[in-house]
Amino acid sequence: MNCQFFAEHLGEWLDNELSLVDAQTMAAHCEHCGHCWAEAESLRGLDRLLGAELTISSAEIDHLCAHVLTNAPEPRPTGSVARAPATHSTRWLSGSARLGTAAAVGFLAAWLLIRMPRVDELRGPLARQPFAVLSPIIPEASIQATSADTTHQVRQSTSPFVSVGCAVTAPAEHPCEMQVSGGGVIRLDHATRISVESPQKVQLQRGKLWFLGTRECAPVTVQTPHLSVICQDSDCHVTVSAGVAAIDALRGAVRVESATGRDGESSPHVLMAGQRMTLDARQQVAIAAVDPLLLPSWMDRLLALKGPNPELHHRVAALWQQLTPAGQPNVYETELRKIGISCSGELASFLCPQRPDTSAPPITVDDEKRRERAAMILADVVDYDSAQPLVQLLADNNPGVRYHAARGLARVAGHSFNETPADWxxxxxxxxxxxxxxxxxxxxxPYESLPPRAPRKKKA
Known part of the structure; x- marks a missing residue:
């Protein structure tokens, strides 16, 4: 059985009009096809809503028909009909009855159409503004959304839309994203599990969740076993592991409600950007400082999976500004190295243009040393496909930048054109x-023979 046959006979199957063999075949196909199962569940839900909203008693229908028949104008018989024998009057009466019945049915149909809600209203706010799994790199089939129907049989769906009551489990290999109403984004680390309680409420059962809100986004509540986190125009990171919940406020204000007050009532907290709140199994709260730039490593991996994007550009730019000119590598350099090859294009965009704006202030000594450190990171993370910016840096005015560019090319190519990095x-x-x-x-x-050493004058 294919999906086309299932769609053509879906209504007959739901109305129990198919034979036993065909009904069993339809049920078996529905079990193995998430798309067809979603269509069947949608039609079942629509039938239930129509039955609940449009149930009209027989007394109301009889009263409506009697009202139409009573107020219907009596047709005036023609002359031939007036001269007809009385034995033919029953035909005229049956025609009048048919006319009145047709008028009643038409009036009833119009009344039902006026009373009937639109399809988008029947589906509710979730169907108009659903959670959508965004997977630019990750296949949709790797994101499992499970739900329970009226028989409490757990079914799996690969649809990109997640309905209320579903439990979503992120892939075990990759993080994933979910779009919420107003442009907000919920990100899930690998193997993280949530349940969708409403279009603006999710429950984090295990793992790590990242919420990025916008001004247009409605407030979203993230529930944990002991906390409720309310976010709107803010970014937060929520973790549930071994009975301990942790919330990091990274942008804006995040409201946290928990039953930790001595009187047993909800004790709200407002976390500002740069604060972390933890709540253990003993209901003990601790608030500490956290650097928003030191994101969890799984976030860097997700940004890398998405490819070049504005968020990755801003993150690399912020880390670039925190590089120390000299000394031991700091934590921000470590973060850049965690991003890996995905930061090479962003670093190259900062390194290659050497203040083309003449009105900009001159480059300081610390700026040049920071460029050297960025070139060192770039030389360590590039591969063959991203090595083109290093060639441009070979002609840089900074000898340290040239040295690291040559070192990176020698690492990628396996040769140095008879020039050591120190020669540069x-x-x-x-x-x-x-x-x-x-x-x-x-x-x-790269497969052509290597050219001879470039001629240059040797110093005496």
Missing amino acids: RAMSQAECELVADAWRRWLDN
């Missing part, structure tokens, strides 16, 4: 451009 510190601008052209030709065709 002392090479002139013309010599740098000459060898950079050889690297460009190699990137265009």
Whole structure:
């Protein structure tokens, strides 16, 4: 059985008009096809809503028909009918009855159409503004949304829309995203499980959840076993693990309600950006400071899976500004390295333009040292496909940037065109451009024979 046959006979199946064999075949197909099962559940729900909203008693129908028949104008017989024998009057009466019945049925149909709600109203606010699983890299089939029907049989659906009452489990290999009303986004770490209580409320059962709100987004409540987190125009990170709940406020204000007051009533807290709140199994609350830039590693992985995007650009830019000019690597450099190759394009965009705006203030010594450190990170994370910016950096005015660019290319290519990375510190601008052209030709065709060493004058 295919989905087309299922769709054509769905109504007959739900009305129990199919044979036993066909009904069993339809049921078996529905068990294995999430799309067809979702269509059947949608039609069942629509039938239930129509039955609840449009139930009219027989007394109301009889009263309506009597009202139509009573007020219907009596037709005036023609002359031929007036001269007809009395034995033919029953035909005229049956025609009048048919006319009145037709008028009653028409009036009743019009009244029902006026009373009938629109389909989008029957489906409720969730169908108009559903949770949608966004998976630009992750296949939709890897996101499992389970729900229980009237027989309490758990079914799995691969539909990108998640309805109220569903339990959503993120893939075990990758994080995923869910779109909420107003443009807000809920992100789930791998193997995280939530249940959708309403279009603006989810319950975090296990794992890690990240909420990014907007001004247009309605307030969203994230419930944990001991906490309720209310977010709107704010970003927060919620974790539930081993009976301990933790909330990180990363942007804006986050309202947290928990039953921790001595009087047993709800004790609300308002976390500002940069604060973390933890609640253990003993209902003990602790509030500490947290750096919003030090995101969990799974968030960096999700941004990397999505490819180049404005959020990744802003994150790399913020970490770039926190790089220390010298000394040991700080935590922000570690975060950049965690992002890995996905930050190479963003770092290159900051490194390659050397203040093209003439009205900008001159580059300071600390700025140049920060560029050297960024070039070092770039040289460590690039691969062949992202090595093109390193060739441009070979002609940089900063000898330290040239050194790291040559080191990165030597690591990717396995050779250095007879030039060691240290040679690039002392090479002139013309010599740098000459060898950079050889690297460009190699990137265009890495399988051609290596060119000879670029000629340059040796110092005496």
